[in-house]
Amino acid sequence: MKKVFLFAISGIIHSFRSELNFRIQVVATLIAATLGFIFNISKTEWLVIILCCMIVLALELLNTAVEKLCDMISLEYHPVIKIVKDTAAGAVLVSAIGSAVAGAVIFLPLIIHQIKILL
Numbered sequence: 001m002k003k004v005f006l007f008a009i010s011g012i013i014h015s016f017r018s019e020l021n022f023r024i025q026v027v028a029t030l031i032a033a034t035l036g037f038i039f040n041i042s043k044t045e046w047l048v049i050i051l052c053c054m055i056v057l058a059l060e061l062l063n064t065a066v067e068k069l070c071d072m073i074s075l076e077y078h079p080v081i082k083i084v085k086d087t088a089a090g091a092v093l094v095s096a097i098g099s100a101v102a103g104a105v106i107f108l109p110l111i112i113h114q115i116k117i118l119l
Helices: 002-018 020-038 043-073 079-118
Strands: none
Touching: 002 020, 002 043, 020 043, 020 079, 043 079
């Protein structure tokens, strides 16, 4: 069981080191968490933020795995491999857009309220 956990951590570390998009998603997660602490969001809002962030990160990891597998099969252009890669990337995009909307619904009113207080 310990080896399985270490293999999983190794995959996450590899993606963090080699995939710019994964690093960007991690930074977005840290920003969302920081805003959550700053604005003292509710437990329900925390659950939404955590779930959204983890879905995006998990799909980004799966996208990386799909891309690596496709590249192992063939580095030459193939229309089916293009569809596979594009579809995996599309899953990440859909989750990222949904997460951004959820974050906006939670944080924008709080940010606007804070700006009004400062003015």
